[in-house]
Amino acid sequence: MPVLSLPSVLTPLTGGQHTIPATGTTVGEALDDVVRRFPALSPRLRDEHGAPYPFVTIYLNDEDIRFIGGFEAALQSSDELSVVPAVAGG
Amino acid sequence: MSATLVRPSQALTALPLECASCGRPHDAGPSHVCPECLGPLEPKYDVDRHLPDRAEIAARPRSLWRYREWLPFTGRPVRCLNAGWTPLIDAPRLASALGVSRCLVKHDAGSFPSLSFKDRVVASALNAAHAFGLPVVGCASPGNLANAVAAAAAREGLEAWIFIPHDLEPAKVAATAIFGPRLVRVRGTYDDVNRLCAQVADRFGWGIVNVNLRAYYGEGSKTAAFEIAEQLGWRLPDAVVAPMAGGSLLTKLAKGFGEFLDARLVNGVSPRLYGAQAEGCAPIVRLVERGDDTLIPEKPNTIAKSLAIGNPADGRSAARLIRSSGGWAAAVSDAEIVEGIRLLAETTGIFGETAAGVTVAAARALARNGKLTADDEVVLCITGNGLKTTDAVSGSIDIPEPIAPRLSEVSALIQA
Numbered sequence: 329m330p331v332l333s334l335p336s337v338l339t340p341l342t343g344g345q346h347t348i349p350a351t352g353t354t355v356g357e358a359l360d361d362v363v364r365r366f367p368a369l370s371p372r373l374r375d376e377h378g379a380p381y382p383f384v385t386i387y388l389n390d391e392d393i394r395f396i397g398g399f400e401a402a403l404q405s406s407d408e409l410s411v412v413p414a415v416a417g418g
Numbered sequence: 419m420s421a422t423l424v425r426p427s428q429a430l431t432a433l434p435l436e437c438a439s440c441g442r443p444h445d446a447g448p449s450h451v452c453p454e455c456l457g458p459l460e461p462k463y464d465v466d467r468h469l470p471d472r473a474e475i476a477a478r479p480r481s482l483w484r485y486r487e488w489l490p491f492t493g494r495p496v497r498c499l500n501a502g503w504t505p506l507i508d509a510p511r512l513a514s515a516l517g518v519s520r521c522l523v524k525h526d527a528g529s530f531p532s533l534s535f536k537d538r539v540v541a542s543a544l545n546a547a548h549a550f551g552l553p554v555v556g557c558a559s560p561g562n563l564a565n566a567v568a569a570a571a572a573r574e575g576l577e578a579w580i581f582i583p584h585d586l587e588p589a590k591v592a593a594t595a596i597f598g599p600r601l602v603r604v605r606g607t608y609d610d611v612n613r614l615c616a617q618v619a620d621r622f623g624w625g626i627v628n629v630n631l632r633a634y635y636g637e638g639s640k641t642a643a644f645e646i647a648e649q650l651g652w653r654l655p656d657a658v659v660a661p662m663a664g665g666s667l668l669t670k671l672a673k674g675f676g677e678f679l680d681a682r683l684v685n686g687v688s689p690r691l692y693g694a695q696a697e698g699c700a701p702i703v704r705l706v707e708r709g710d711d712t713l714i715p716e717k718p719n720t721i722a723k724s725l726a727i728g729n730p731a732d733g734r735s736a737a738r739l740i741r742s743s744g745g746w747a748a749a750v751s752d753a754e755i756v757e758g759i760r761l762l763a764e765t766t767g768i769f770g771e772t773a774a775g776v777t778v779a780a781a782r783a784l785a786r787n788g789k790l791t792a793d794d795e796v797v798l799c800i801t802g803n804g805l806k807t808t809d810a811v812s813g814s815i816d817i818p819e820p821i822a823p824r825l826s827e828v829s830a831l832i833q834a
Binding site: 333335336337338340371372381382383384385387390392394395410412413414 | 439449450451452453455456457458606609610613616617620621712713714715717729731734
């Protein structure tokens with residue numbers, strides 16, 4: 329089953345869980361599944377129009393989902409989704 | 419460097435934070451993300467704090483801490499006291515080549531201790547780490563920040579973990595490893611390293627300067643703007659050209675010029691800001707050119723590795739500030755980057771790294787298409803040293819065959 333990995337700043341909304349199993353065949357479906365169980369996460373992951381925030385990147389394994397179809401990107405059972413807030417340059 | 423050490427007389431305290439996106443206040447701390455909206459946090463300054471006048475600043479030691487009221491602390495800084503105050507160098511031959519009235523080089527390629535502008539941001543970040551009692555610092559970096567953190571950590575006796583892409587230029591790897599940090603080479607791009615470091619900062623509680631200390635780190639870049647204003651005789655130039663990776667430098671230059679205008683230390687209007695990127699990684703330039711507000715990330719492919727951030731955190735802010743300042747942006751090819759490095763060297767005596775080549779080549783492109791004019795006084799931000807990226811230019815330099823130690827052979831060369 330795919331898992332969603334969250335930054336610590338969001339774990340108060342998931343009972344302290346950093347990693348949450350998710351069902352779905354696409355990234356969007358997996359996020360929908362997690363949000364059903366943790367509704368408070370919903371506005372942290374997507375804006376009111378359901379679009380991604382510009383300062384939050386969602387990765388499917390090592391790939392920014394914006395390069396591979398966004399929320400429509402296909403999920404495999406061994407995949408890991410990660411929510412990573414933007415960082416500065418270096 | 420002639421800075422006199424500043425002895426702390428009041429305990430260093432970091433300023434509280436507020437979300438740049440939703441405006442909610444947050445306590446001071448090693449945190450860069452708003453828990454409400456995941457927006458970036460920024461330090462919140464006391465608008466009623468005492469601000470020094472020109473004479474008070476001018477009498478202080480020549481380091482970036484002469485502007486400490488605009489850095490995110492109260493009390494006296496305790497680390498990196500010699501950082502900043504790099505020269506602003508008149509470059510008449512470069513001005514002639516570009517076709518502008520006057521050109522000045524902000525020479526952060528000679529910055530202490532690690533020869534790049536990253537010494538500025540690290541000075542701020544390591545003082546934040548001190549304020550928060552963090553014994554371990556680190557960074558994700560394509561080179562210059564790695565050098566700066568490793569050097570400063572060595573000087574201050576801190577444990578440092580430095581994460582770099584595996585294919586970094588050898589000189590930048592050596593210029594980090596020599597300071598003895600825990601150096602971690604990651605198979606992946608700089609964007610991959612950044613993602614990993616965001617997770618490292620989150621899980622291990624270290625002071626990763628460009629991640630969880632980012633709110634304090636970025637403010638150090640403003641000091642380049644303060645120095646430009648003071649070194650010009652307390653006034654502002656017409657235009658500033660700066661390289662863009664994450665976009666933070668440009669946004670902080672704009673903030674710095676604005677703060678000096680607000681404090682009435684300078685008069686007039688903020689300079690037009692021009693951003694420079696490599697064609698192989700130019701998401702901010704393309705955002706400026708499109709004129710919308712949606713940054714489209716890119717897969718970097720350029721010799722300018724220090725600018726190779728395909729998903730720039732401050733890209734949207736940088737693009738907005740560029741447009742509102744009346745400036746513009748330009749992307750240049752790898753060949754133009756090398757030409758830019760050579761033009762800078764041959765007209766100013768300054769050997770800049772690939773980011774410098776991007777800046778100079780972009781300035782030339784902007785002048786050719788009329789964005790910079792013959793009346794303009796232009797400052798170029800040269801942010802890193804060419805000795806770190808010699809591979810980029812080695813193919814374009816003619817190395818002569820050796821001669822015998824005989825006068826006749828020199829005469830032959832003269833006559834050739």
